Amino acid sequence: MQIKFSLNYFTAPHEELKAVIKTKEPISLTLKSDGCGNCSASAQIPAFTEEPVYYYAVYENGLEKRREYPFPPRKINSSALPQDYTLNLKDAWRDTPPFCPLYSSAFSKESGAAAKTAVYDKTLILKAYAPQLKENQTLKLCGADKNLGEWHISRALPMMKTALNEWTIALNAAELPRTLEFKFIAASEENILWQQGRNNLLNLDVKHKEVLVKSDFYPSFEIPSPRAAGIVLPVFSLKSESSFGAGDFGDLKKLADWAAACGHKIIQILPINDTTITGTCTDSYPYNSISIYAFHPMYMDLKALGPLSDKGKEDWFAQEQKRLNALKEVNYEEVNLLKRAYIKMAFEEQHRNVFNTEEYQKFFEANKSWLRPYAAFRYLRNKFNTPDFRKWPQYKVYDKAEIAELTSPKSKAYREISLYYYTQYNLHRQLLDAASYARSKGVIIKGDIPIGISRDSVEAWTEPHYFNLDSQAGAPPDDFSVNGQNWGFPTYNWEAMAKDGYSWWKKRFKKMAEYFDAYRIDHVLGFFRIWEIPLNSVHGLLGQFSPALPMDARETARFGFNFRQEYLKPRIDEALLKELFGDKAPYVKEKFLTSLGEGFYAMRTEFDTQRKVEASFAGRKDKDSLVLKEGLYSLISNVLFVSDKNNAGLYHPRISALSSDAFKALDEGQKRAYTNLYNHYFYHRHNEFWKRQAMAKLPALVSSTRMLACAEDLGMIPACVPEVMDALQILSLEVQRMPKSPLQRFGDTSKYPYLSVCTISTHDMSTLRGWWLEDAKQTQAFYNDTLCKKGSAPKEVSAEICEEVIKRHLASPSMLCILSYQDWLSMDKNLRSADIEGERINIPANPKHYWRYRMNHSIEELSASRELNGKIKAIIAESGRL
The missing domain is CATH 2.60.40.10 (Immunoglobulins)
Structure with a gap:
């Protein structure tokens, strides 16, 4: 033919x-x-x-x-x-x-x-x-x-x-x-x-x-575009009568029943990948995964594994389940310790029969490329008592043939390694079942793709060429974190990823598409540029964008600014020391600084980086030590420029330098010149450059599956970001308290773009009720100007006001209105939590935050709350959402 x-x-x-x-x-x-x-x-x-x-x-x-x-x-x-x-x-x-x-x-x-x-x-x-x-x-x-x-x-x-x-x-x-x-x-x-x-x-x-x-x-018709409502909640926060102290994939099915009854069409969750590094509560941070494929064993529904043959053990676990499930918050360590114990016992009883099934063999064959290295990593982490593979006496450099031998059924380690096969197989089955069940109820599950991976992860071990392991990813300062965020993840080597058509990302997306119909791209700005922080920094202020277009001294001169090498070094004088340390200033000078004469100082060599300072304060948690440590971090950050990571003689203005003491010390002419240079660099210089970076990556990635692409595009947004997202029709995130326009104090929900997800608060923010208490002036302005109400705002936001705010979001043009469980319940004075601060899921400024929030009512209790469920269903229907 x-x-x-x-x-x-x-x-x-x-x-x-x-x-x-x-x-x-x-x-x-x-x-x-x-x-x-x-x-x-x-x-x-x-x-x-x-x-x-x-x-x-x-x-x-x-x-x-x-x-x-x-x-x-x-x-x-x-x-x-x-x-x-x-x-x-x-x-x-x-x-x-x-x-x-x-x-x-x-x-x-x-x-x-x-x-x-x-x-x-x-x-x-x-x-x-x-x-x-x-x-x-x-x-x-x-x-x-x-x-x-x-x-x-x-x-x-x-x-x-x-x-x-x-x-x-x-x-x-x-x-x-x-x-x-x-x-x-x-x-x-x-x-x-x-x-x-x-x-x-x-x-x-x-x-x-x-x-x-x-x-x-592509004919166009005058047909209303679909709009839907949903709920967002971490899986670990779910609570049912059968939970084992933390939410699991079985609870997702129960949540789907409640969501469907209320008219929700979407359940959005946080990342569910395995984050087991230390085995302590620090692993509760769901965005620090050790595998982009493996699920966290914490999400195993133990009941779905079936009862243990030992009645005494089964009864003991039942008692532990009741004890842990009665806790207000997730006890991460205990939940995981006991769940791992149960899974291991079930494995010992079931693995032979399970491994002989055709379903398991198909799963293993389809997933062995990541499953074997993951299982080997977990085994070696336990064997050598550290997830830092650089410290392992064997296997520190990944060798595919060696790992194939280690994970072979003939290996002495196979019994322990195959436990991880069994675990991941059952987690796969349970999530697949939950997603299928939710779809049968007219509800889809929306996943979350973290922007980073742990530097002590399977991928960093097996595919180091894809990462810059000599740097840390984070975010520039914003209203929620004045020092920026340091996530500790390695940054991506995009040049290496481009050589094979971004296959690393495509495989990751396709795996997620087995379970999810939509996903949130965490920190979509990372596909344009990432905030890259030196390994010797704790805060994010000394970072630089990567990729970026640094400046040399000649270019700064064209802005009228006289660049000096001293602007790369902390400016420390008596006034700054008194401001930061008060009567502790003499001690700081004696212990940490070297005098340069004329009232100026430099950091002593043994304290000249934030990591060195951090190490010197290890184990000291008293208030005075914390104040001293943060003050020393501030001294080290008090510079006007940072050197380009890859090119000597090229520089980047330090983020937020306009509020630094180093900037305040400039004369008026140099302040104006530096301000112009700073604004050009951060708001104009990179627009087309970063647009090209994103368009080289994102089109292939978002079209690699049929999942609905939604982005977290908050923070310091270059002008090219909405251009790219509009071109690719990726849904933006609209948060009323973080408007996209600098001319607005609060976003106008009635003018949100259709291709967007609107919400009242994210997991990184306080809830609506918590936000109401944070800043009285801000709350008053919102009460009078946005809600158009007269008089003084109430000290605590009422259920009626919460309902009004929710209705405004539902009425918005946004394709999706996905609100947190806490905000949905805020409009019911009887069901909302009495502990407002306890409703918060994460505090981004605290890198050691313990993620332990749980629902204040079980899903069964919610399902029985006819008044709330009827109200939610009615206001969703009134808004014209599906």
Whole structure:
């Protein structure tokens, strides 16, 4: 069969445009251009038993540079065509299509009949994509020609749904005019909607024994775009009568029942990956994973494993379950200690039977590339009593062959290693079951992809070339953390990742898509640039953006600023010492500083980095020591510039330097010059540069699965971020107390963009009730200006005001309104917690925060709360959300 590909596309020099047919042995055809952008290729290809998928991609130097958007997949409908026919595919390059989020599995189920193409001597096939259609609507074709109904709706031609939001019709081209004029119709029993905009015009030139396929029609209709509501809560915070002191995957099914009863369509969770490093409460931080694939054993539903054969042990665990479940907060250490013990006992009794099942063997075969290294890592961590693989006496450098031998069934370590296979297999089954159950209730689960990994992780061990292990990732200062955030993660080596087409990320996304229909990209700014902090820093103030465009002394001079090497060193004088340390200043000078004369000082060599200071205060937790330590950190950060990590003689202005003592010491002219330099660097210099960085990564990643992409885009946002997110139709995050516009004190919920997720508070913030108590002036302004209420704001926010705030968010244009459990309950004075501060999940400024929040009521109690459930369902329905 002859096949011809045609596409209008302009390639750059050294680029090639190819059509790739995905078969067992992929067929790649290079399209040639006529110089006017009309590209084509033709070839004789064998008959296909199935209808293969094809796509267009651009290559440079033999490597794929970009690929068109993959959904819905293009198919070669050739199975019914005689071999002496020509299949002529006239396509248009697909960037992110209109209504892209509606193609996601969050809104569209895979459906459609196989295309049974009618074949004429001259055949025209039209394909249109209409994801905005409702379930009761079908697509029809109507046009000027008599064969298309002469614009009579009653004679419109029905189209067949052949794939994901794809509608197809085959026409006898011999009976059609040379120029075809037509529109698409969305039809239901209730009404008829014509395609908006101008009529479609198509010039036909179909040859004898040719099938011309014209696709890429995206008709738009006046159909309200879907909006949904949901709840966000960490899995560990869930509480049911069967919980074992912390939430588990079994509890997700119970939460899905409650969510469905209240009209929620989404359950958003926090990361659920294994974070076991020390075995202590410091591992409770869910964003510091030791594996991007393995789930935390804490989320195992022990009851789903079945009872232990030893009745005495089973009864003892039942008593422990009751004790831990009665606790107000999660006791991370005890929960994990006891759960691991139960899992090990169940493993000893079950593993032989489990490992012989076909289901387990399929799981192992599909996941062994990560499962073996993960199990080996857990085993070696225990064997050598440290997760820091650099300190292991053996296996410190990952060797695939050695690990294959270690994890072999013939290995002496296999029994212990296979425990981790058993654990991950059961966690996989339980989450898969919970996700499937939730979907059956009309509820989807939204996952969370952390931006970083632990430097003591499986990936850092097995794939170190993907990371910069000599640096730390974090975030610049913001309203919630004046010193910035230091997460301690290694940063990514994006150049290495680009060489294999970001396969590391694609595999990660595809694994998540097994369970989730939507996901939150944690710190999406990391795909534009990351805040990179030296290993010798504790705070985030001495970091620099990576990648970035540093300055040299000549460039600073063009701003009128006279750069000096001393601006790279802390400026320490008597006034600053008195301000930071008061009557402790003499002690600080004697113990930590060296005099430079004339009232100026330098840090002594043994204390000249924040990590050295931290080490000198190890174990000292008294108030005076903490004040001294933080003061010394501040001294070390009191610089105007930091040196570029990779290039000597290049520099970056220090973040937040405009409020530093070093800046205050400049004369007025130099202050103005530095301010101009600072604003240019942080707000203008990198916009296009960072846009290119993001567009090199994100298109391929967000289109690698059908999950709905949502981003956490809070903080210091460059102008290019909303541009990229709009182009890729990634949902932004809108938080009223953190408006995107610097001209607003509070966001206007009525003007939020449709492609957004709106919420009142995130897990990194206080709840609505907690925020109300933080700043009386801020609360008063919100009460008067945003809620338009007169008089003084109440000291504590009432249930009625909370309900009003929730209703305003539900009424917003945002596609998704996902509120925290705490904020949903805030509008019920009887059910909301009495401990307002205890409702907070995380405090970002505290890197050693213990994540232990639990629901204040069990899911069973919530399910029985008819008044609250009815109210939630009613206000969601009133807002017009699904």
